[in-house]
Amino acid sequence: MKQIIKIRFSVLCLIFVFICAFVSGQTKLKQLDKTVCFGMHQAQSRKIDVIIVHSVFNASEGDKYDVDLVIKQFSHYHVSSHYLLGRDGTIYQLVKEKNISYHAGHSQLPDGRTGLNSCSIGIELITSTEDAPTDAQLNSLVALVKDIKNRYKIKYVLRHSDIAPDRKTDPWNLNWLDFQKRLGN
Ligand SMILES: [Zn+2]
Numbered sequence: 001m002k003q004i005i006k007i008r009f010s011v012l013c014l015i016f017v018f019i020c021a022f023v024s025g026q027t028k029l030k031q032l033d034k035t036v037c038f039g040m041h042q043a044q045s046r047k048i049d050v051i052i053v054h055s056v057f058n059a060s061e062g063d064k065y066d067v068d069l070v071i072k073q074f075s076h077y078h079v080s081s082h083y084l085l086g087r088d089g090t091i092y093q094l095v096k097e098k099n100i101s102y103h104a105g106h107s108q109l110p111d112g113r114t115g116l117n118s119c120s121i122g123i124e125l126i127t128s129t130e131d132a133p134t135d136a137q138l139n140s141l142v143a144l145v146k147d148i149k150n151r152y153k154i155k156y157v158l159r160h161s162d163i164a165p166d167r168k169t170d171p172w173n174l175n176w177l178d179f180q181k182r183l184g185n
Pocket of ligand 1: 053054055103160168170
């Protein structure tokens with residue numbers, strides 16, 4: 001009798017684990033589409049193995065953290081990013097991953113490669129030099145990077161300042177060690 005109860009309990013546990021795995025596999029990241037047609041070009045096929053994290057704010061008139069004003073600023077400079085993370089943690093997709101976004105500029109990877117736009121996915125956090133990213137942004141950043149890493153063989157997750165140290169200081173006020181710990185590195 002004891003044996004049967006034990007087996008039944010094990011079977012129930014197994015079913016529970018399968019259901020959990022199924023549900024987590026089904027959970028898609030909530031993203032809002034704000035696809036742009038500037039600061040990017042379409043690519044037939046490209047190999048993605050780099051993720052670059054940036055930060056940005058609206059330096060013109062109006063709310064410095066306004067998503068649409070930040071996108072307007074991108075259009076002015078003919079740049080973009082694949083993803084833009086609002087202060088509330090919302091993930092906006094500006095460029096499809098298969099296409100090339102102009103976010104890295106003149107830069108170089110630790111392995112010597114240049115021309116990084118073609119092999120990377122760019123993620124911009126809306127923040128400023130005075131403020132840190134919000135908890136909601138950090139949660140979305142971790143979830144997004146984990147999601148991308150599940151879909152591509154990623155060699156590097158780097159800051160813009162890592163690949164262009166002479167020109168760039170972003171992402172500002174992001175605790176990089178803490179972020180990497182949360183990624184499981
Ligand atoms: Zn940047």
